[in-house]
Amino acid sequence: MALAPRVVVVHRATELEELVDRHGTRGQAEFFLRSRGRSIAEAQARHDALGEALAAVSASVPADWRRGSVERQDLHRFAFEAEDVCVVVGQDGLVANVAKYLRDQAVIGVDPEPGRNVGALVRHRVRAVPALLEAVVRGGARVEPRALVRAELDDGSAVEALNDVYVGHASHQSARWELHVPDGRVEAQSSSGLLVTTGTGSTGWAASVARERGGLVLPGTGSSDLAWFVREAWPSPTTGTDLTAGVLPPDAALRVVVRSDALVAFGDGLEADRLTATWGQAVDLTVSRRRLRLVV
Structure with a gap:
């Protein structure tokens, strides 16, 4: 019996997560930003945008498909399978980061913040993910090879x-x-x-x-x-x-x-x-x- 398709979602820690990790608490992170003329509101907004995109991508995966998730810093120890469909949610550079670990798996780049990223590699909006997943699994997706x-x-x-x-x-x-x-x-x-x-x-x-x-x-x-x-x-x-x-x-x-x-x-x-x-x-x-x- 053939295994159900597996979708692997790749993301990276947000600036807010990195700040809290570095300074220990949200309050300390907010104080750090304020001392440098910045507000935590921007970091929070970007954090929320990524969270909403990840939730929407997860909801787009059919219930009977398998799922995987990996954060950027763990890519070097994640075991991709040959038939995985890789969905990268983030900036263009995140697609570049994951490329070296793949062997012919299809990659769907999703932009969680349209207008902020160049969109050279994360070309798609979240709403396009369901149709793209189906097209990849059926073999009907248009794929562009990159050297x-x-x-x-x-x-x-x-x-x-x-x-x-x-x-x-x-x-x-x-x-x-x-x-x-x-x-x-x-x-x-x-x-x-x-x-x-x-x-x-x-x-x-x-x-x-x-x-x-x-x-x-x-x-x-x-x-x-x-x-x-x-x-x-x-x-x-x-x-x-x-x-x-x-x-x-x-x-x-x-x-x-x-x-x-x-x-x-x-x-x-x-x-x-x-x-x-x-x-x-x-x-x-x-x-x-x-x-x-x-x-x-």
Whole structure:
């Protein structure tokens, strides 16, 4: 007998919950905000909006379906099943956070605060969830594949990300490496970090970097190309600044050979989930074989 579909709802703690957790009580959190010219009312309103959205999504799941729920900080230890339908309720970045833990599960992004989020990944309102769930289970949902970027060490360990991967010093100070680009050129560099972005990430951190640089067209959201930027490359007798940006096609790799004590590589701002590469190790940046399946 086939198992009933399972819907996994992904969310993150609200600012209000984090404030109360940090300060111990709601009253102390309110005092903290007031001392900085803020009111707790805004945090409460956003907390309520998310709570109402989560309740409505839960009510949208058919009674005979299975259910799961996971908070952002617990994603790394949650066991997704192959046939899960993942419903992300929150900001666009939460979809990016969950993408690295999925393997072909469909993702429905739900915006609990329309008008506050960009809505690039959380495209749907709560009222659309019942029909979307049915469409996914029937196989009739329109799904948009999104590329992920992969950073892999020469020991086989790897991280993947939907938006971008950062490679550099853990504190973002200057670090040294050799950059190997696909056409065979090599340059020793000193930089505050290397950023490799997907088409999805072209609307995020990379957008501000590209705007400052000018001249480089970022990949579209459906593209399998990657774009890369070397941040604040330092010119010196032993380090260059010629290879600082480019586009990486799907069949190519960008290689970083570490010439510092250690560099880190992490994706989508999740610094706790990172690789550490020591002197002489190589980090290869490529497009992942996996794709996020975003329900549009």
